[in-house]
Amino acid sequence: MxxxxxxxxxxxxxxxxxxxxxxxxxxxxxxxxxxxxVALVGTASVVAAFGGREQIEPHVALSAEEVAIMGPSLDEVGLTVRLDPDPTTAVQEGRAERAAWREGEGWVLSARDAGVHSLRAEMVLREEAGASWRPVVAPEPPxxxxxxxxxxxxxxxxxxxxxxxxxxxxxxxxxxxxxxxxxxxxxxxxxxxxxxxxxxxxxxxxxxxxxxxxxxxxxxxxxxxxxxxxxxxxxxxxxxxxxxxxxxxxxxxxxxxxxxxxxxxxxxxxxxxxxxxxxxxxxxxxxxxxxxxxxxxxxxxxxxxxxxxxxxxxxxxxxxxxxxxxxxxxxxx
Amino acid sequence: MKRLRPSRLLSVARRELVRSAAGRRGWRFFAVAMFLLLPVSALRLPSRDTPPTPVVAGEAPAALQDAVVVQERAPVTVGEADGVVTVEARGIAPALRQVLEKRLEAGSPAVRLELHPRGLTLPSRALFVALLAISLLTGPLAETLPGEREGRTMEVLLSTSLSRGEIVVGKWLAWTASASFTALVAGFGGMVTGAIAPGPWVVAMPAALGVAVALGLWLVRGAADLVGGAAAPMRVLPVVAVVGVGVAWGLGNQATLLGAAVPLGGALLVASGLVPGVLPVLAAVGGSLLASGGLLWATTRSLDRQGVKPRARDGGYVGTLVLGGLGWWLAVAGPATFVLGGAEDLPAPLDASLVAGGVLIGATAVVALLREGRMPDLCPPRRVPQALIRGLMVGVALSATELGLGSVAGPAWALPLRVRLELALMPAIVGTGAAVAVAVGSELFFRGFLHRRLGLVGTAVAWAVVVMPMDPVRGVLSGLALGLLQQRLGLLAPLAAHLAWVFFIGKLQVGGGEWVDLALVGLACVLAALRAGPKADG
Incomplete structure (x- = not known):
């Protein structure tokens, strides 16, 4: 060397x-x-000790007459139906995460976000309305x-x-x-x-x-x-x-x-x-x-x-x- | 702080700026700061007037073919079934939805989607300008008290009629004003281009910078030179600023004024424009002034105590024990907390966890030994065969015992923790690399470093607490056996014993219950305690 x-x-x-x-x-x-x-383990420990935030059950607000039509189909895709006197204002006024009502021949879906649950609701509504296209929820990635x-x-x-x-x-x-x-x-x-x-x-x-x-x-x-x-x-x-x-x-x-x-x-x-x-x-x-x-x-x-x-x-x-x-x-x- | 005379404060501040940023140096600092701050504050992001062409996978129907781009790995798959077009996705982008509604439904959709997102307001760019300006304080803060110490001018300053408070507050004033001026110029640059709207940030930004400078002065109060002075603010200031914003935001959700009053974080939150109103601005300024005052007072007190040359502190072996133990626990048992928190499918690889635990604890020991400048005795050359054979015998005896001798069952929720800690005792199941890392790392730490500081029994107890907390009896006894080997034959013997232990465990178990296990661990202790025979050097 x-x-x-x-x-x-x-x-x-x-x-x-x-x-x-x-x-x-x-x-x-x-x-x-x-x-x-320490931050990762601390956060996980706090979550383990006090539990995560309670998840809101995915739901759709409907009026009484629409519950009868759409209730079973929405239930089938894992969405709970909530009865609301006025679904058109339910989301804006914070009573529901998503709501649907009839408008002419079709439907209006009002929602906080366009995520998976809204997509599921849209799939059911489009099926009912006989639409020319409909969404299908893709499986969750690992x-x-x-x-x-x-x-x-x-x-x-x-x-x-x-x-x-x-x-x-x-x-x-x-x-x-x-x-x-x-x-x-x-x-x-x-x-x-x-x-x-x-x-x-x-x-x-x-x-x-x-x-x-x-x-x-x-x-x-x-x-x-x-x-x-x-x-x-x-x-x-x-x-x-x-x-x-x-x-x-x-x-x-x-x-x-x-x-x-x-x-x-x-x-x-x-x-x-x-x-x-x-x-x-x-x-x-x-x-x-x-x-x-x-x-x-x-x-x-x-x-x-x-x-x-x-x-x-x-x-x-x-x-x-x-x-x-x-x-x-x-x-x- | 006995007396703060305005004329003297201004004099100290002026001297500070002249000393650190006079002439071309000052302009250079300003140019560098502007080079970094102006793009953040003033550049406008390009906006799209026409939506992008949607990308889909699958076979697009004829009506869509010229309106979409088909790519094999796109997250949205388009197909057709029974005359209905299907769109398989976890979400449909607005651009694709627009194409579908226009091409397939002639603009009158069967289901109209109305979105009412929660009012999520993005923070103003002023927040990022303030955070960057805080990061840029590293160099100037290093020039304050540490610069005075390095330049041997601290003695002169302390011997003048200036009070300690005037020295500290004068320096704070200089850098708060300088940093605020730079950040505000960048902010006004943003206002000129329309990227930042006028708002309370004009007041909140200097308030935040004032606390940051005061905190920086407190952080560098013990640094003896520029390098020491640069390291602490660079590491701590950005973290404190970001955490402060988080805390202020969290508290602000409960009570707006409480959030705004959080030192540093509150002022940054107000600067971000997320908290409207005059009262939060006042709360932020008040909180910042109080925090700055407290920090400056603490720095002044410290300056009196430390004088010219601060005394270097050493964490000692307790600090090393805590650091090594923490590293081991975080790596080995840490992933179990995710299981407890409900994230059972997190893919923490067990072999990487064990290798990390072993390497971390070993590296802690190596650094501690280098700092001491005294390496442990490995083994006298003539006793190497004896050390290897004795180590092998002790290791085999330890590996023949079963897990659970006098073990603490612990609550049911602690099961994932227990499983991982027990797997760390048999790392060869996971992989050879993990076994070697665990054995070598822990022997270097406990027998190589701690044994000399804590003695035989103390090290055995520390070993049981850190590595075998669920099995304390076997932990202490095995620690004693390995420690006795180290005393008799040097580090090579417990190293050989530990390697034999982790590679033979689960293969030689004799069964027979706890008493047999106790006898085997006792046998290991006796084998380890036997005298080593005449010394190699006679």
């Missing part, structure tokens, strides 16, 4: 050790997973699939949060190391300056990627998630790249003069822009680091895109590490 490579490995381990001793970093990494899991899709969205949100963490942690590490003299003390070592940047980028990437992976694992174990590896993979790469961007903006030329907030906000705008690109133009974002995370929701895309994202991420990490080294973490010109 060459000296530079060994320096990167040792430096990465040192960064990881330092990060593990930062209470702030640990809290930041543990916070999203624990908060989401609940599990919808739940895993929702959980997948939660995974995407958590991954986006880790990407934003990456910016703050990268910028923070560069700023703090320069302020505390760590950069000044390490530069005289007989290794190329870029190795210091590389070890910081890799250390941050591993810490953020590990934290995200654990969070996704916890949420997947809790509620079952659609494509957990996609969120963990694209999220970890995105977090590493955003950490590198944060490191480069606060560890580049003249960064000290510009201040911490200026570097942080520039990195934040770049990363937010990439995420926006992924959401807005997913077929473009699927090929770019950070943006690929936002685009993953519209995917899955071709495996070639994943390979390109990995390569571009590696290039970005190398470029940011090189940039940091060239400007000696902000100490140089």
């Amino acid at each position: 060459s000296a530079s490579l060994r320096a990167v490995v040792v430096g990465t381990l040192a960064v990881l050790l330092r990060l593990s001793r930062e209470g702030m970093v640990l809290r930041a990494l543990a916070w999203p997973g624990l908060l989401a899991a 609940a599990g699939k919808a739940a895993t899709a929702q959980a997948g969205r939660m995974g995407a949100l958590v991954a986006v949060l880790f990407v934003l963490y990456g910016v703050v942690m990268g910028a923070g590490l560069a700023w703090r190391d320069r302020g505390e003299g760590v950069v000044e003390a390490s530069l005289p070592l007989p290794v190329p300056a870029w190795t210091h940047g590389a070890s910081r980028v890799l250390g941050l990437g591993i810490a953020l990627g590990g934290g995200l992976w654990l969070t996704i694992l916890l949420l997947h174990g809790l509620i079952g998630m659609e494509r957990p590896s996609a969120w963990a993979g694209h999220g970890a790469l995105g977090a590493a790249v955003s950490a590198a961007v944060g490191l480069a903006t606060t560890g580049g030329a003249g960064a000290q003069k510009k201040g911490f907030s200026a570097g942080l906000s520039r990195a934040m705008v770049l990363v937010a822009g990439l995420l926006g690109l992924g959401f807005g133009l997913p077929w473009v974002g699927a090929w770019l680091p950070v943006a690929s995370l936002a685009a993953a929701g519209a995917g899955p895309w071709s495996p070639v895109a994943d390979v390109v994202v990995v390569l571009l991420s590696a290039l970005s990490l190398a470029a940011c590490a090189g940039w940091w080294g060239r400007h000696h973490g902000g100490l140089g010109r």
Whole structure:
């Protein structure tokens, strides 16, 4: 192993050790997973303890003479018939969720929503009226699939949060190391300056990627998630790249003069822009680091895109590490 | 806060803005904020004048063919039976309904659908502008007290005749005014394009930002530098803001003024335009002022106590025990709460739950050990065979006992919890990965980390409480056996024992009732307690 490579490995381990001793970093990494899991389990426990909201029995309000005609058919499709003196105002005045009355040869169906129960009522009414078309209620899709899709969205949100963490942690590490003299003390070592940047980028990437992976694992174990590896993979790469961007903006030329907030906000705008690109133009974002995370929701895309994202991420990490080294973490010109 | 002199407050505020945002830096901040806020506040969403062409699956009848797009996986299937067109769906979109009524019923439908949706009003964009403006406070808040500490200017500030209250309130004033100005400019931009209507948000937005800045100052009161100062507000402020809106909305459904008075959330709710009237605005401003005052007072008190260099706090082993135990319980037993809540068909994969539990508890231990800088003794090289054999024997003895020795039956509703916790004791049934993760993770946590802090008995009790709460007698005894192995032979022995336990459980049960089980666990303890022989180093 060459000296530079060994320096990167040792430096990465040192960064990881330092990060593990930062209470702030640990809290930041543990916070999203624990908060989401505690909120989910807490909500389920409250529902279990106090019971869900009582469901309103699906019904249709009818006048006395119409009950005789439509009552049995509505009952057959699982709708209760409610007798109402004036069905035409029953829904508007809040006496019923849906109501029906005759109008000429046909019917009027008044309802709060056009959901499944209204569709069922319409089916019966259209049959009675001998209409040329009628709705048929399609079978309910399996609940599990919808739940895993929702959980997948939660995974995407958590991954986006880790990407934003990456910016703050990268910028923070560069700023703090320069302020505390760590950069000044390490530069005289007989290794190329870029190795210091590389070890910081890799250390941050591993810490953020590990934290995200654990969070996704916890949420997947809790509620079952659609494509957990996609969120963990694209999220970890995105977090590493955003950490590198944060490191480069606060560890580049003249960064000290510009201040911490200026570097942080520039990195934040770049990363937010990439995420926006992924959401807005997913077929473009699927090929770019950070943006690929936002685009993953519209995917899955071709495996070639994943390979390109990995390569571009590696290039970005190398470029940011090189940039940091060239400007000696902000100490140089 | 002893004295708050207006001239000094303004002086501190001016210095704060000059220090953090003078000249081009200030303009850069403003430009970045506008770049993010203006699209949210001012861009108008495109609207469709003509409805989209409906997409259906199945065989569209001739009358519909040129009015719909047929796609194989569409959620609506169109067909024909006995001369009647059928539309199979879980809901019919207005565009499709319009086509059906026009093409099949010549515009006079046999059943006319009248919808009267409940009055669900969407929040105004001013809410999103306010939430984004709150998120943008991260950088400036990091520059306040932490920036002073990092720049070594806190000593100078504290030694001047300025009171602590004047320092804190002056900084609050500076950033509340700056953030309010930026958010209001974005809001007025929205008014120009017609995306935001004039309303109480003009008053509520600064009130919300005032509480957010006060909360941010309180959050960064202990941060020693910019990085520490940036991390807490970034994590906490958006969550508190969103939760605050939820709480205010929930309370507002019961009593409007009560909801509006919720600090931060009430002001955001008023800014969203969901709560009309003058009184809610007054309640929101009042609640925000009170909350800001309280937070600023707490920050001032804290500044006096902490002075220049705050003392770093460490959660210690109790914090690690709580964190590891919580992670384990959330992953392993958490899905059972969904069953209790009535969502029985949630597809929480058991293998992923157990892997997550094992990895989380193991990762907690690894981080705690790294923080201590002291790794547990794995095993002296010459004792490796002895550790493996002894571990195997203890593991086999433990696996031969049956579940339920002195077990707590618990109430009937707790059955799903009990089932999952018991499955965590036999993870090999679920998968090899789960078994290895559970065994390695829990040994790293209990024997690797906690044993040194809590001792043999304390760790055994903690093990029983976290991992085997339904089977406490066997839990404590097995914890003692594994702990004794760790004391005699290092971490490798309990690791081997636990792996043997999870892989052999259910295969070697001897039966015979509780007394036999007790004897077997006792045997495991005795085997573990045997002396290890001469030390490797002599």
